[in-house]
Amino acid sequence: MSTREPRWVRWTLIAVALAFLGLNLALPLAAVFAGALAKGLTVYRAAVVEPDAVAAMRLTLTVAAIAVPLNIAFGLAAAWAVTKFDFPGKALLISLIDLPLSVSPVVSGLIYVLLFGLQGWAGPWLRAHDVRIIFAVPGIVLATVFVTFPFVARELIPLMTEQGRSDEEAARSLGASGWTTFTRVTLPNVRWALLYGVLLCNARAMGEFGAVSVVSGHIRGLTNTLPLHIEILYNEYNYVAAFAVASLLAGLALVTLVAKSLLEWRYGDQLTGSGH
Amino acid sequence: MSRRALAAYRLSFGAAAAAAAINSVFGLLVAWVLVRYDFPARRVVSALVDLPFALPTAVAGIALTALYAPAGWIGHLLPVKVAFEPAGVVVALTFIGLPFVVRTVEPVLADLGVDVEEAAASLGAGRWTTFVRVVLPAIGPALVTGFALAFARGVGEYGSVIFIAGNLPFRSEIAPLLIVQQLEQYNYAGATAIAATMLLASFAVLLAINLLQAADRRRMAT
Numbered sequence: 001m002s003t004r005e006p007r008w009v010r011w012t013l014i015a016v017a018l019a020f021l022g023l024n025l026a027l028p029l030a031a032v033f034a035g036a037l038a039k040g041l042t043v044y045r046a047a048v049v050e051p052d053a054v055a056a057m058r059l060t061l062t063v064a065a066i067a068v069p070l071n072i073a074f075g076l077a078a079a080w081a082v083t084k085f086d087f088p089g090k091a092l093l094i095s096l097i098d099l100p101l102s103v104s105p106v107v108s109g110l111i112y113v114l115l116f117g118l119q120g121w122a123g124p125w126l127r128a129h130d131v132r133i134i135f136a137v138p139g140i141v142l143a144t145v146f147v148t149f150p151f152v153a154r155e156l157i158p159l160m161t162e163q164g165r166s167d168e169e170a171a172r173s174l175g176a177s178g179w180t181t182f183t184r185v186t187l188p189n190v191r192w193a194l195l196y197g198v199l200l201c202n203a204r205a206m207g208e209f210g211a212v213s214v215v216s217g218h219i220r221g222l223t224n225t226l227p228l229h230i231e232i233l234y235n236e237y238n239y240v241a242a243f244a245v246a247s248l249l250a251g252l253a254l255v256t257l258v259a260k261s262l263l264e265w266r267y268g269d270q271l272t273g274s275g276h
Numbered sequence: 277m278s279r280r281a282l283a284a285y286r287l288s289f290g291a292a293a294a295a296a297a298i299n300s301v302f303g304l305l306v307a308w309v310l311v312r313y314d315f316p317a318r319r320v321v322s323a324l325v326d327l328p329f330a331l332p333t334a335v336a337g338i339a340l341t342a343l344y345a346p347a348g349w350i351g352h353l354l355p356v357k358v359a360f361e362p363a364g365v366v367v368a369l370t371f372i373g374l375p376f377v378v379r380t381v382e383p384v385l386a387d388l389g390v391d392v393e394e395a396a397a398s399l400g401a402g403r404w405t406t407f408v409r410v411v412l413p414a415i416g417p418a419l420v421t422g423f424a425l426a427f428a429r430g431v432g433e434y435g436s437v438i439f440i441a442g443n444l445p446f447r448s449e450i451a452p453l454l455i456v457q458q459l460e461q462y463n464y465a466g467a468t469a470i471a472a473t474m475l476l477a478s479f480a481v482l483l484a485i486n487l488l489q490a491a492d493r494r495r496m497a498t
């Protein structure tokens with residue numbers, strides 16, 4: 001009578017699982033860094049400080065710097081509304097929050113082109129007022145905000161649902177205003193889940209490709225984010241430069257993974273609320 | 277044009293289904309190994325599983341293409357051509373969809389009490405029988421959900437696929453690429469039509485899976 005597999009079975013399963021992960025996850029990661037350094041450090045540095053690459057870096061950072069705080073605000077607002085109140089249309093809002101995750105990034109970009117493109121709904125009006133959204137930075141920001149919206153909200157909602165309203169009700173009964181309740185009761189309760197959501201949101205914001213590719217216009221030095229710049233380099237057969245720039249984003253991904261793991265390890269129960 | 281679209285749908289949906297199936301098998305294995313066993317660097321491996329979530333799709337795309345190209349580390353070992361063929365799309369979607377299955381199955385597996393397995397063992401069931409008749413049914417819904425999530429993500433995936441796909445119309449062109457193509461020719465109607473078809477089809481598949489799971493839940497409850 002045994003509830004454990006024989007040792008040889010266990011180690012075979014572990015070996016197969018590790019082989020699969022090594023093949024599918026570790027090797028591609030290694031290939032990025034190997035490709036980046038294939039011609040040595042000098043070529044690597046040159047690719048990274050090249051003006052178009054720097055412009056792409058600056059655009060990626062700018063877009064993230066706008067999109068992430070916006071989605072922190074939207075995510076907090078949505079999570080707060082959904083978990084602390086009841087209102088008609090609440091179920092619809094919850095479904096809408098997940099919408100960006102279920103559509104193709106290309107379709108997300110398409111939505112904005114249909115809305116703000118030259119032939120789109122708002123196209124003629126925008127043209128008349130000389131406002132450029134599609135094929136300019138605002139379009140990239142909008143598309144990025146859309147695709148990264150769910151990450152903060154989805155981290156907060158389960159935790160805030162579990163935490164309930166009692167803390168907030170207690171604060172209100174002691175005379176705290178709505179804003180004070182929010183900043184001194186609600187926010188501290190969810191700070192680690194918020195940070196976790198911000199990490200995921202940022203990783204996606206800096207790495208988004210499909211949606212941004214559709215709205216950006218690919219104007220070198222102006223509307224190319226880092227991922228788009230990587231595509232251009234690769235299509236020009238400039239592989240080492242492409243991998244060099246890609247290694248920056250891969251490095252960011254590794255930092256995200258480490259930070260994520262640290263948060264899970266130290267504050268795991270405060271992320272899911274299961275510690276209550 | 278519509279024949280080209282049909283070919284694109286076939287590739288996108290077919291490759292996504294194949295990749296999700298592969299991920300269901302190996303994702304379950306990975307989840308099992310992570311939950312039930314302890315081995316050196318288990319934490320690192322667990323963190324690595326989230327790599328496809330954190331890594332930008334374009335980076336994954338060029339890395340996979342470099343690996344599976346005829347001259348690549350893996351490509352030169354394989355007897356068949358993978359990069360720039362439909363098989364390459366399956367490889368890319370396998371990378372993308374893996375965390376969905378693992379992360380959906382893991383908590384359910386972890387919550388599974390040992391007592392049911394002990395009961396099965398005391399009645400004389402071997403480990404394999406116990407696995408097939410006790411564990412699998414219990415995690416079945418989670419596995420199906422993981423498959424559905426990986427499938428849905430795979431159908432719409434763009435960045436990690438377009439580098440390895442080959443992008444030849446009728447042969448290795450995915451549906452999202454066709455949408456981008458139509459947009460570049462300012463054929464908004466065509467692009468929207470393809471997008472709408474993809475959304476409807478994905479919705480239908482997910483609805484079917486949800487209904488299956490609801491029926492399964494009802495059956496288990498009686």
